[in-house]
Amino acid sequence: MPKISVEVPAELLDDLDDHVGEDGKYVNRSEAIRASVRKNLDILDEIDERHGRLDGE
Template sequence: MPKVSVEIPQELLDDLDEHVGDEGKFVNRSDAVRASIRKTLDMLDDIDRRHGRVETDESESH
């Protein structure tokens, strides 16, 4: 899996860390960042579909 480096403000990183670890929703920071990216991309795809900017599976079959 490729590695990516990003700069993140400390406040955002602190918020992220609250959700990571034994008591958190994510095993580690990488897991949390991947989940966030997936969720964001899904939301952007939904917005594009609503605005007719991408074809859905249904429209492709017609």
């Protein structure tokens, strides 16, 4: 799996950390970020579909 580096504002990282760990929804930051990217891409696909911009994949 490729690795990427991103700069994240501290307040966003603090919010993310509230959802990571034993008491959170995600096991680690990487899993939380992957899930967020997937969800965001799904939302963008839905928007593109509504506007007729999706290729018939």
